[in-house]
Amino acid sequence: MTTPYAEVIGDPIAQSRSPAIHGFWLDRLGLDGAYRATRVGTDELGDYLATRRADPDWRGCNVTMPHKQAVIGLLDRLDPLAARVGAVNTIVPEAGALVGYNTDVPGFLEPLQPLLDQAHLFRMARVxxxxxxxxxxxxxxxxxxxxxxxxxxxxxKARALLDELAPGGDHHAIDLAHFAAPTDFAFDDRDGIFDLVVNATALGMTGHAPLAFDMTHTPPGAVFYDIVTSPLDTAFLRAARGAGLATIDGLAMLIGQADHAFRRFFGAHPPRGGADRDLRTRLGA
Structure with a gap:
């Protein structure tokens, strides 16, 4: 008797926490299934998907760096959200077709939702x-x-990305180096302003260069959000906490996006709520 399985692919992949997350949920639910990490190089993507397409036990995979855009041309169909984003982080076999999804969007928003449910005079994010x-x-x-x-x-490139994803919006593109040097900009300090600073790069991740961000670029009361998961407590987040600001770590997004992927892989809702605390303990977070 064989076991249905899913996996996460990327290069490198040894640092991934996804197997621990999905394994925790499988154990809690008592489901017959497995989840693993598989290193797949860029030149191996085609062969990998062809092999998995023919495996009846394969329930799909999560996709991490550097493949989130490279896999698109190898899939049969994209979910509308994944097509709009232009990036895929979840692949699921459906009736013989490989379908690409993006669960990063709801996963990213999940820890922010209590804040976004409030009314604001203005909302701005530095990404x-x-x-x-x-x-x-x-x-x-x-x-x-x-x-x-x-x-x-x-x-x-930043301007082109904004024009693609948010045409006609009053959004702004800037050089990343701008945030490395101090500024004396006078930020809006009115109540009711929602400000967010997001590190969506690999800078600060284990094995990568540090992220150069001068804290003078921080609006009053801003929330800092780092999607890096290794290390979980980055210098970016530590600096924000040192300034008395709220922070969200990369594990929040990772768990949120994994929730949506798990449902597609294994046909069940993972245990959340209080189970998230147990999961973080399991992960050493």
């Missing part, structure tokens, strides 16, 4: 990064009525 994860972040924020300042090493 650092222009890769596949940033595409999901920008899409989510624009749909939540947030004005986005998108920073990238190439401001022209």
């Amino acid at each position: 650092l990064g222009t890769g596949g994860a940033a595409r999901a972040v920008v899409t989510a924020l624009v749909e939540a009525g947030v004005v986005v300042v998108l920073a990238g090493r190439d401001p022209a």
